[in-house]
Amino acid sequence: MSRAERPETRTDAGWHAMLGEFTGGLSPAALITAYVDWYIHLLASPDKQSELAGLAVENLSEIDPAEDPRFADPAWAGFPYNVMAQGFLGAQRWWDAATTGLRGVDPKHENIVHFAARQWLDMLSPANFALTNPQVMARTRAERGENLIRGARYWIEDFNRLLSRQPRQSGHYKVGEDLATTPGDVVMRNRLVELIRYRPTTERVRPEPILIVPAWIMKFYILDLTEERSLVAYLRDQGFEVYILSWKNPGEEDAELSMQDYVDLGVRAAVDHIAPGKGDRLHAVGYCLGGTLLAIAAAAMARDEDARLATMSLLASQVDFSEPGELGLFINESQVSFLEDMMQTRGYLEADQMAGAFRLLRSNDLIWSRVIRHYLLGERTQDNPLMAWNADATHMPARMHSEYLRSLFLGNDLAKGRFEVDGASVALTDIRCPIYSVGTETDHVSPWKSVFRLGLLTDTDVTFTLTNGGHNTGILSEPGRGDWHFRTGHKTEAQRHVTAQKWFERTKPQDGSWWPHWAKWLAAQSGAPVAVPVRPRKSLGSAPGTYVFG
Template sequence: MMEQRTEIINVASPSLSEPPSFDRAMDAAIGKVTGGVSPTALALAYLDCALHVSKSIDTQADLITSAASAYWRFVDYCLRACADPDCETCIEPEARDKRFADNLWQTQPFRAYAQGFLLAQDWWARAMTAPPGVDKHHQDVVTFVARQLLDVASPANFPATNPAIIAQTLKEGGRNLQRGFWLWLNDWTRALDGAPSADISDYVLGRDLATTPGEVVFRNELIELIQYAPQTEKTHPEPILITPAWIMKYYILDLSPENSLVRYLVENGFTVFMISWKNPTAADRDLSLEDYRRLGVDAAVSQVASIAPGKLHLVGYCLGGTLAAIAAAAMARDRDDRLQSLTLLAAQTDFTEAGELTLFVDEAQVTFLENVMAEQGYLDAWQMAGAFQLLRSSDLIWSKMVRSYWLGEPPAMFDLMAWNADATRMPYKMHAEYLRKLFLNNEFAQEKYFVEGRPVALRDVRAPIFAVGTERDHVAPWRSVYKIHAQASADVTFVLTSGGHNAGVVNPPGPKKRRHQIATHDDLQAYVDPDAWRAAAAHHEGSWWPCWLEWLEECSSAPVAAPKTAPSIAPTPGAYVLER
């Protein structure tokens, strides 16, 4: 039995025999400079906007008028500030813009610097509202790039125009700059060495993170399956199988004990299994999206069924949720009734409104990225991390650099930050298929995605569905996650919780101020649009975890004696999660 469980199954897709390509080598070289962003895609977007603006007299006149208005508003403010430094401002930053929140920004001339920048930012936002005829995707790309360039030029980023940096430098006699230099040098060295983006040596897997007791009970060339030890005498007979995204290490759901969703579940009477994905290398370049379903979710479901016969609760997070939904649809199509329920955490099943990540997904960009990945065999961790950081560059890039390199404050390290620095790669073929089939062509939502030669549809799934969206999610916007209501034929319980893509899911009960809304949509009810749902759904203070636990209990049978753990290959956290 042990030999059967430890066998490495080598059934990945055969290697693609492609001839050498000069174009591919060229794109790969360019991609190393641009971070995987296609210059052609950017050029097409700018050319579209420029041509339409060049022939639109109304647009040109409006831009000139608004620029003159902004200029005179700024001049008027400066004149008033000369007489009264505390006079009323002419523009206020957006509520989420915290760059000028320090009281030192209320002193002159720094207040004037901030006002000038905010007026320029407001004008560029107006300028990016292109005339009719511009492709919406192109307009969104140009707007996004303009915002990135403006974020670079913010007076908050430079020591001569940031009062907090000047005050700290005077207070410490420049020692903050000295510390910042060493922090910069350490970060640069880590980047060159391919080490984690932050020092996570104080967080050891199995000691500080991923501490819930468990055993690896199955392994193939793509996954390890972890079975966690029960923490109660009785457990519900239907186990929970969690499919995390392969873009992240699985222990995002088993961080420190107080932040562990896994621990919360086993302490409340559930048997939990977790997939731990392999960190692919160039040798795994030809693993496909279908391999991830077959060797990942499908293999794990079969192993869980052999250990705990009967039905199970399937849970998917982020990309793992999309894959879990595809696997559930395939099971339903084939009349496989092992699914008791389906839970999707910040996971999209329809990509028509997938947020700002779609800026990186059009035909030119996907083709360019395919060439970049084909040359190296995978999408590197830093390339994907850079794309996510750009979505919130003012917070995740520039404000962080100001704190570290100018103020000399090392970034605060906690369990979620340590996990975030422990990045993974994605194999060429799988990620190319994911971008093209799901993001670009939206095949799953259109019921054109094929599994084993036949299409699958989420409406075939009859098991109840629990879906979670997070308010500040830039990866899987909650309105995009909400689209499952229009696809599913089952009862859908939807939760909208405070927080972002990660902090909104890792949301344990406790003293932190959390809130969520929840409502169940019966499969016989008429469709309700997301804004109407938000207006009507019940509000709750605190974590959404207890609501999900109650829902799982209602979907489960009465507790019975806890099952024994299957024969062990290795203790948690396993081997795959340690791969760099």
């Protein structure tokens, strides 16, 4: 009898699923264990207690609130708001010292307690309440309370959407009309993916097509956002034949899909369709978790002496999860077991539970600033294409998500050569094709120093590029828009490894987008342009396909 079939685990799963509705999918046991570890060590550390007592006295002296973006408005300089802001920042400084630097505490527990304390403090900021926010009070007086009435209406609308599990969608941006509009055709479909081929715009193309593998936790059109911000359209216009995978949004019936299925029905099926012959070659590109999956598939191909990959490009993708950044705070044995019980009841992980973890990483920007703007000032955030895409989240099948969390986040099996495909382990060192890896400076999902470790774990030429921006904005740094810059360096197989920090210090930034640099690199790894190949005209429908609407 499997674990899921045991009566006692069915009871546990039901209870944990119900509890998860109130905790946002976070395991209370993981939080309590971390807190107890920290608190016991604090009680046994009189020197630390003395230090904190002294800091409490120091915090009575003036702190400049204007250094914090939440209190930068001149209205915070007047009494009593300046006192409230100074008191809050003093408490924030005290708790920051209290939850860090305590000898004996498990580092992961320390990070969890520090993170939790920061979340509570961010929530209790005087900027978040109407009576203690001078900007809100001024707006309320000017509008005679109309802003609060509008805010209450917006809150009711959002609360009803939350209850019905319907995220706020943009009314101005529609997939296939405003988003994901690059012309193309669905050329292959199975139970997990649709493969889209974009129609070339140049008379001649490189003989090696490009296959893009996006993450399965997002809709693919982040890379075909608008006509001006489309990575696939840019590559197409550089003389490449471009394909992309569109993942199906899984439901209950897909609960048993595994990581092996994602390799087989996703990457392998697409490669076999685009490059069916042994001598055929293609450029493979992976974004976020799609890059992790692509690296797994590429290692399996290399193990099996399949040389169809001319190059591999990984965009904001990790292959080593030993330093996953703050997202790792949500991943431990207790948390994974809790999520597994929650997924047992539906067969998949709700999209909003994963999105909630991402929002917590930047709570001031993504939660509390929106609370102030929407519900206190009575302003709705203007719709934009990236927000519309962000609201269009996807589920994760229970089995695959569990395998992903346990094998990669907890076990770090891919980096350690233990991850199995077809029942046999794969090794990143088997990959011999040139690699282009991109990190983004302020990435909270795939920290760039973790992405940089790809060069340490492979035995091939690696070009690493670091661009400014975050996980999405850094990748969508199209030429001609924005204040972009990037650093780039090349490491051959024979060169010595340097740390990420030393690489950063040695590598000078260049102005502009990294896209042209990458396109030039791809062209250098390609054959001479040829006439656009005649493909079978069988089309299963026009881009963006049908799975994107699921």
